[in-house]
Amino acid sequence: MSDNEQSRMIATAMNEGSPQAKALGFTTLEIGDSVAILKVPYRPEIIGDPETGVIAGGVVTTLLDHASGQAVHASMETWTSIATLDLRIDYMRAAEPGLDVLARAHCYKLTRSVAFVRAVAYDRDPEDPVATAQATFMLDSSAGKKPGANFKPPREQRAKTGSTGQ
């Protein structure tokens, strides 16, 4: 299996398996070589300003976060869990009502524990962005965490209250 085939499989799993990504209808148009391009289709439920019909900034936030994560996976040889550490977004202009929004993310640096990503959201032309983003991700973020780990309180809180979380 080539790297790009693996990235494509991860992208599909992240779009279909993540309930929020599925609810928003995310699709990955391109993935490979540390780059991912994702699309969110325009629809009335995701409007942020009812007076203008402009898509909510929060939807663009989620799309940029998701695209950035896929760009990190597209830069790694083997899959590892990742988690967003921080995300900075500049909103240049309102997205045009009625148009789908796209996000292109590039993981430009990968270290042993951190990945650095730049991303841009646009509706027609990447050179005329709706928003730009800069994000960092922690690698191997779920180290030692079993499926369902989040049903229990984190260790720091269990220690404080003496509860075992059972």
Add this chain to the structure above:
Amino acid sequence: MSDADTRLVSMLDAIPYARFLGVKAELAGDEMTAMLPFAQHIVGNPMLPAIHGGVLGAFMEMTALAQLSVAAPMKRQPRTIDVSIEYLRSGRPLTTYARASIKKLGRRIANVHVEAWQETRSAPIATMRGLFLVAPSED
């Protein structure tokens, strides 16, 4: 209901994406707490499960917008200029709360800080700092 209450309720009701996520808010005097009840459709990582980081960002941005609507009547909805989000802990399958603090509400720019938490307020799961372009009503 106070004027601020009315502005808050009508603002959240009017935003389709706030309804899509299920964002609610309560006002006690001038102190507002926004709430995001856990629901399957806000999950990002189904294995843990964890709330999507983008949803937490969206929720905190909405909290800032709601707090601005409480603070002053606006001619139109504030426009987000930029946000900077820090993720501190995983969003567990629980209700998430958020409070915003307006550091400055100027004639054109508002600076807002937001903190989101679940069971323990002193252990926030995410924080946000945002800049907004505002148009407060003159009166």
